[in-house]
Amino acid sequence: xxxxxxxxxxxxxxxxxxxxxxxxxxxxxxxxxxxxxxxxxxxxxxxxxxxxxxxxxxxxxxxxxxxxxxxxxxxxxxxxxxxxxxxxxxxxxxxxxxxxxxxxxxxxxxxxxxxxxxxxxxxxxxxxxxxxxxxxxxxxxxxxxxxxxxxxxxxxxxxxxxxxxxxxxxxxxxxxxxxxxxxxxxxxxxxxxxxxxxxxxxxxxxxxxxxxxxxxxxxxxxxxxxxxxxxxxxxxxxxxxxxxxxxxxxxxxxxxxxxxxxxxxxxxxxxxxxxxxx
Amino acid sequence: xxxxxxxxxxxxxxxxxxxxxxxxxxxxxxxxxxxxxxxxxxxxxxxxxxxxxxxxxxxxxxxxxxxxxxxxxxxxxxxxxxxxxxxxxxxxxxxxxxxxxxxxxxxxxxxxxxxxxxxxxxxxxxxxxxxxxxxxxxxxxxxxxxxxxxxxxxxxxxxxxxxxxxxxxxxxxxxxxxxxxxxxxxxxxxxxxxxxxxxxxxxxxxxxxxxxxxxxxxxxxxxxxxxxxxxxxxxxxxxxxxxxxxxxxxxxxxxxxxxxxxxxxxxxxxxxxxxxxx
Numbered sequence: 001x002x003x004x005x006x007x008x009x010x011x012x013x014x015x016x017x018x019x020x021x022x023x024x025x026x027x028x029x030x031x032x033x034x035x036x037x038x039x040x041x042x043x044x045x046x047x048x049x050x051x052x053x054x055x056x057x058x059x060x061x062x063x064x065x066x067x068x069x070x071x072x073x074x075x076x077x078x079x080x081x082x083x084x085x086x087x088x089x090x091x092x093x094x095x096x097x098x099x100x101x102x103x104x105x106x107x108x109x110x111x112x113x114x115x116x117x118x119x120x121x122x123x124x125x126x127x128x129x130x131x132x133x134x135x136x137x138x139x140x141x142x143x144x145x146x147x148x149x150x151x152x153x154x155x156x157x158x159x160x161x162x163x164x165x166x167x168x169x170x171x172x173x174x175x176x177x178x179x180x181x182x183x184x185x186x187x188x189x190x191x192x193x194x195x196x197x198x199x200x201x202x203x204x205x206x207x208x209x210x211x212x213x214x215x216x217x218x219x220x221x222x223x224x225x226x227x228x229x230x231x232x233x234x235x236x237x238x239x240x241x242x243x244x245x246x247x248x249x250x251x252x253x254x255x256x257x258x259x260x261x262x263x264x265x266x267x268x269x270x271x272x273x274x275x276x277x278x
Numbered sequence: 279x280x281x282x283x284x285x286x287x288x289x290x291x292x293x294x295x296x297x298x299x300x301x302x303x304x305x306x307x308x309x310x311x312x313x314x315x316x317x318x319x320x321x322x323x324x325x326x327x328x329x330x331x332x333x334x335x336x337x338x339x340x341x342x343x344x345x346x347x348x349x350x351x352x353x354x355x356x357x358x359x360x361x362x363x364x365x366x367x368x369x370x371x372x373x374x375x376x377x378x379x380x381x382x383x384x385x386x387x388x389x390x391x392x393x394x395x396x397x398x399x400x401x402x403x404x405x406x407x408x409x410x411x412x413x414x415x416x417x418x419x420x421x422x423x424x425x426x427x428x429x430x431x432x433x434x435x436x437x438x439x440x441x442x443x444x445x446x447x448x449x450x451x452x453x454x455x456x457x458x459x460x461x462x463x464x465x466x467x468x469x470x471x472x473x474x475x476x477x478x479x480x481x482x483x484x485x486x487x488x489x490x491x492x493x494x495x496x497x498x499x500x501x502x503x504x505x506x507x508x509x510x511x512x513x514x515x516x517x518x519x520x521x522x523x524x525x526x527x528x529x530x531x532x533x534x535x536x537x538x539x540x541x542x543x544x545x546x547x548x549x550x551x552x553x554x555x556x
Contacts, residue, residue, distance in 0.1 A: 024346030143488035150352035
């Protein structure tokens with residue numbers, strides 16, 4: 001009877017999911033290397049509406065024929081289809097700690113098909129021997145002197161090996177070479193994703209590829225440039241003002257849907273209690 | 279239920295810890311030899327939702343949506359950089375002018391005596407049995423010499439001097455000179471040390487579990503290595519807390535807290551709207 005009843009309910013649900021995502025962005029406004037999520041909301045697949053009607057055929061005896069006519073498409077709701085991290089560069093923040101490094105995007109090639117710019121990441125070793133990618137350069141030294149991420153995954157060098165260091169008195173050059181007493185010990189392994197949208201967030205600031213395949217090293221990409229800043233971390237790229245505005249917008253959209261739901265309810269009340277009164 | 283609330287509360291709880299760390303840094307901004315700590319955040323787990331298996335709509339990102347659940351403190355790191363030196367013109371105030379070098383303090387514990395480390399060099403003398411004097415720190419704990427024993431000398435002192443190599447020269451009224459080697463330790467891995475009360479740091483209790491030995495963490499300077507010691511008397515090392523950095527962080531954390539509190543309010547209002555449908 002009321003087709004829109006469940007449509008507005010789906011609208012409320014979609015807006016609720018959006019506020020949940022925006023709250024997570026807001027929660028990570030201080031997380032180094034965090035990439036803000038964006039959502040896209042899509043309507044349910046459309047369906048064709050048709051009506052049962054009679055067609056009048058001009059004939060002598062006024063013959064009517066029952067027929068079905070379509071009168072257009074209708075969508076019965078919306079849902080949150082995608083969440084995608086926004087890969088723009090965050091600001092740098094000085095921490096004075098030698099184990100903190102920030103990755104700064106230089107020129108990165110744009111994918112011809114999608115028009116999306118590639119992205120560079122630090123490479124980490126995961127528990128299963130595969131790789132994780134992260135922009136969070138808030139590193140630490142573990143008990144055995146290996147360079148690890150803040151959650152304890154080994155940072156890999158350009159050859160895919162763990163990086164062993166004597167202590168935290170090391171220097172990292174702009175190109176990512178780690179120097180200890182003027183000897184170069186290792187080069188930070190920087191990976192390049194031509195299609196960063198195809199990466200999935202894993203928590204802890206980690207990204208993985210959907211298929212589990214490794215990304216390519218950035219130095220295999222012609223013209224791609226980046227630089228490394230030691231003693232800095234890349235701040236989260238969440239814009240707190242915009243996120244709060246989006247949050248309020250989503251809230252109001254949720255409220256509007258709720259109002260429509262109430263209106264449907266009142267219509268139904270009329271149908272049940274007044275139309276049906278004998 | 280509305281996940282917004284949980285995401286925001288998780289984060290607020292962790293922000294509270296960061297407040298505590300900043301508060302402690304600020305409280306110790308005039309403690310000699312204090313080393314500031316800083317907390318850094320990381321994302322919490324992501325949950326994968328596959329809400330649209332049947333959906334064949336074109337999309338850029340991998341199937342499903344990934345929900346973040348807030349942020350947590352990833353690690354707190356001690357900044358071992360030196361504080362500036364303050365002249366006190368007091369003979370028993372010492373400052374180590376090389377970073378990562380620490381005085382050895384003998385601290386009585388339940389399980390006997392234990393050596394702990396500090397850069398706070400305001401020392402005193404205290405009379406003990408037998409008409410001798412002992413070198414102690416603010417808390418009355420004895421300072422160790424290079425052999426790890428308390429420093430004792432006769433109750434008849436005209437002057438104290440520091441000589442290169444970390445040697446304390448005590449000149450008696452009769453002109454006799456006692457040369458004492460102060461116990462100095464270089465802690466190569468200050469971030470591995472456990473923060474005890476005050477400005478003391480000690481070996482972590484789970485050293486064996488971490489798979490490292492004392493030698494990996496620090497070196498007691500003996501013999502020729504003692505020439506590395508930079509020691510001065512009449513000066514004290516101030517804390518390395520940057521007041522302006524801490525205040526900026528404090529404001530930042532407070533705003534972040536407010537943003538998350540606002541998200542809780544919005545979630546509450548959304549729940550109110552749901553309740554208000556009928």
